[in-house]
Amino acid sequence: MGKAKSSKQGGAKGPYDRPSKSPAANNVFKFSKDFGQHILKNPGIAEAIVQKAYLKPQDVVLEVGPGTGNLTVKILEQARKVIAVEMDPRMAAETTKRVQGKPEAKRLEVILGDVIKQDPLPQFDISSPLVFKLLSLPTARPGDALYCRLSVNAQFWARITHVLKVGRANFRPPPQVDSSVVRIEPKTGSERPNISFEEWDGMLRICFGRKNRTLRASWLGKEVLSMLERNYRLYCAQHDIVLDDSIIDDQEDDGDDMEVDDNVAPGAGDEAEEWGGFMDVDGAANDTPSFFSELKKAGSEVPKTKSKRSKTRVALLIKTKVLKVLEDLDLADKRSGKCDENDFLRLLAAFNAESLHFS
Numbered sequence: 001m002g003k004a005k006s007s008k009q010g011g012a013k014g015p016y017d018r019p020s021k022s023p024a025a026n027n028v029f030k031f032s033k034d035f036g037q038h039i040l041k042n043p044g045i046a047e048a049i050v051q052k053a054y055l056k057p058q059d060v061v062l063e064v065g066p067g068t069g070n071l072t073v074k075i076l077e078q079a080r081k082v083i084a085v086e087m088d089p090r091m092a093a094e095t096t097k098r099v100q101g102k103p104e105a106k107r108l109e110v111i112l113g114d115v116i117k118q119d120p121l122p123q124f125d126i127s128s129p130l131v132f133k134l135l136s137l138p139t140a141r142p143g144d145a146l147y148c149r150l151s152v153n154a155q156f157w158a159r160i161t162h163v164l165k166v167g168r169a170n171f172r173p174p175p176q177v178d179s180s181v182v183r184i185e186p187k188t189g190s191e192r193p194n195i196s197f198e199e200w201d202g203m204l205r206i207c208f209g210r211k212n213r214t215l216r217a218s219w220l221g222k223e224v225l226s227m228l229e230r231n232y233r234l235y236c237a238q239h240d241i242v243l244d245d246s247i248i249d250d251q252e253d254d255g256d257d258m259e260v261d262d263n264v265a266p267g268a269g270d271e272a273e274e275w276g277g278f279m280d281v282d283g284a285a286n287d288t289p290s291f292f293s294e295l296k297k298a299g300s301e302v303p304k305t306k307s308k309r310s311k312t313r314v315a316l317l318i319k320t321k322v323l324k325v326l327e328d329l330d331l332a333d334k335r336s337g338k339c340d341e342n343d344f345l346r347l348l349a350a351f352n353a354e355s356l357h358f359s
């Protein structure tokens with residue numbers, strides 16, 4: 001076999017070319033570990049991953065984090081269209097270049113942005129099984145609120161099976177852990193839990209707001225109580241329930257609302273171990289759940305109850321309801337990472353029974 005021609009312009013034909021010609025070897029293009037940029041260097045593995053997806057010619061595939069497009073080009077060989085969401089402009093450009101001037105270019109749509117912030121997600125067929133290369137969502141890590149919430153949701157609404165182990169040596173640069181390809185089959189019919197996804201997910205957002213907190217601390221945070229109060233007011237308005245909005249005095253309130261930013265004992269609980277997650281991981285946990293800023297915005301719509309003196313009876317009612325639910329279920333001192341599916345189901349039913357809703 002002839003030697004690959006070297007090029008002074010650093011013109012690597014693709015990421016599978018010799019390392020000296022890859023973007024990684026080029027100082028101008030450094031892979032970012034923060035974005036989990038570990039690129040598959042073995043075309044055989046890329047091939048195997050795409051094979052496991054059992055794509056049909058009419059399929060539209062959503063690819064999260066295409067990187068330099070190694071999987072993208074293989075998927076395009078089998079599917080009608082690929083919508084690839086990539087947050088790094090350099091990577092998005094690399095993926096686009098892979099098909100430039102080729103007929104496949106018409107069947108590839110690259111969206112530059114964070115997939116988590118795509119609202120709504122591009123349309124694709126979610127009724128058929130999904131094959132997920134979990135490395136593709138590297139910004140979610142064990143211990144991350146979003147990661148934990150996704151884990152619980154995914155397992156609750158879908159059946160997940162491992163279909164391929166991919167060792168770390170197959171990536172450049174090699175990550176700290178091996179990776180898995182999993183098949184996610186949405187549960188259907190009677191298998192599907194008979195509860196509202198919005199309610200369930202809304203409740204889990206709060207449970208996993210801070211990874212090391214007890215449920216009591218999570219649920220008695222001021223931001224969370226404000227959001228619950230706002231939802232409760234809405235529910236009462238829709239159901240013609242009259243609220244007692246009078247101001248309470250000091251004696252009536254025990255004043256034990258918790259600040260969301262309270263310090264928590266370091267090392268208390270370790271979701272990385274607890275969840276034994278199924279996503280690829282690459283190091284330290286990110287402890288900044290982005291949806292907390294949403295909660296803050298939502299909270300601002302509730303009448304301010306900054307000091308104890310100005311707290312309304314509605315606010316006190318909400319706090320009493322929350323504590324009652326947690327204590328009745330014996331979950332107040334438990335951490336979300338230690339709860340099982342049944343605990344969360346009981347929690348949702350009990351909150352709903354108290355007219356507390358999350359969607």
Ligand SMILES: C[S@@+](CC[C@H](N)C(=O)[O-])C[C@H]1O[C@@H](n2cnc3c(N)ncnc32)[C@H](O)[C@@H]1O
Nearest residue numbers: 035038039040065067070086087088114115139
């Ligand atoms: C592991 S690399 C991609 C590897 C590629 N699929 C392959 O196998 O060669 C992960 C890619 O996801 C991108 N990424 C990480 N988090 C993302 C997010 N939240 N939204 C969109 N892209 C993301 C990174 O920039 C990176 O290009």
